[in-house]
Amino acid sequence: MSETVPITVRVNGRERTAAVAPRLLLVHFLRESLNLTGTHVGCDTSQCGACTVLLDGRSVKSCTVFAVQADGEEVQTIEGLAAGDDLHPLQDGFWEEHGLQCGYCTPGMIMSALNLLRENPSPDDARIREGISGNICRCTGYQHIVNAIRNAAERMAPA
């Protein structure tokens, strides 16, 4: 039962190859095999969204995907957002609007927001709240997160 499966996953634009046990979860592949620890493990039960990454451009809870399922696919994590020292507009938005306190949920929140803005570039507050309803924050009360995503949407809107 100790078989491994070879996988190739494009993570943040870089091709990564590994032999993994089928039961290895995508979040552990990212954190432990690739040392990309920006993606957090929160509840580990598909509820809190701290582990959210984009798989093939869509947000997923990486605690509920096996790494083998990502073979041949593209994964984007929080580490793939900034271009060098230039923060992504969502990161700027969270900075400007104090969209975080402890920061534990933030990478997942930002990846969910990215999924939302891809589908709907100018969401109203109700749509923003629906878009992050799979992500739990225990600090902020969400208002500043909503403000941060609205701020980012405005930055990302074509001039």
Place this chain on the structure above:
Amino acid sequence: MIPTAFRYRRAGSVAEALALLREGGPGAKLLAGGHSLIPMMKQRLAEPELLIDIGGLLELCGVHAVGDAIEVGATTTHADLAASALLRERAPILAEAAAEIGDAQVRNRGTIGGSLAHADPGADLPAVLIALDAAISITGADGSRTVPAADFFRDILTVDLEDGEILTDVSFRPVRSAAYAKLPQRASRFALAGVAVALEMEDGVCRAARVAVTGAASHAQRLPAVESALVGARLPEGAAAACEGAGDALDFVNADLHGSEEYRRAMVAVMARRAVESAAARG
């Protein structure tokens, strides 16, 4: 949480998946979106020895018009149902119900086939497909068969699907005058009570109705008493009277910390009335 070790094979076709199922025997399980199976495996409530991944099979994916019917492949995600222009136009009930499942991440992975085969008592789509009178297509070593959605759901987490069989698609005649209303459990968004209604209307009067409930009982099922009460009723005016006893028509109703039996029976009637009113508003 770490599941029990298992072997993993990615099927390149339905035929290959069937062969792998045969080879794996009762220890084999199909994996598509994995959003029911993986959480169960992490809790070790499910410990399959072999996972056969059909998530990438294009032949099982998508929403298509086939003659007068709409066919939906088993591995179509909830997000794709919600975004389908074809469904929005011809069978909006299915797109709308899919858009209310869980959260964005769940909808991006979870599939219609998985939801039906798993048959969680609080799942939304079983009720919607019963109301649409959908046919569920199943293929196995001995060939293919179809089962009416109303007969597919048998009991809690129990459906008419044998080891070695694959649920491949669902097919139905699109109905515009159909709607789904649910009272969601606030955290999971599973239905505490959900009712799907499909109507045939003529000059404001209901000529035929199919009504199905989920969330309240062990499994999704029709509500024949409400269907009969609706036929001949002027809608939406007569919706409340026709749906009054909807919750009392069920033999068995779930009770847990999210809702007592009495509360769920009451909410079935409310959701039934709301679904009838929305469906009737579509003419």
